[in-house]
Amino acid sequence: MHFQIGDRVKVMLPAGESTGAYTVEHFQGKVTVIKSVHYNKKDKSSLGYSYTLVGCKTKWGLDYHFCEEWLVPIDEGVTE
DSSP states (O other): OOOOTTOEEEEOOOTTOOTTGGGTGGGTTOEEEEEEEEEEEETTEEEEEEEEETTOBOTTSOBOOEEGGGEEEOOTTOOO
């Protein structure tokens, strides 16, 4: 699934995920909004999309980037 800016998502890191997930594990379960979309590629190969999320920054104010697989869409009708 490809998310758009403004989509509501929940951070859900897959069990056993190790590559980079430990840096954002404190956001597990956070409901937020897509802030920006990044298309990642190397040479002519597509590596997929990554996303920055509202309220997900480092202590230095830099945005974390989240893999598409780490995000679950939240329907507008769902409340927390």
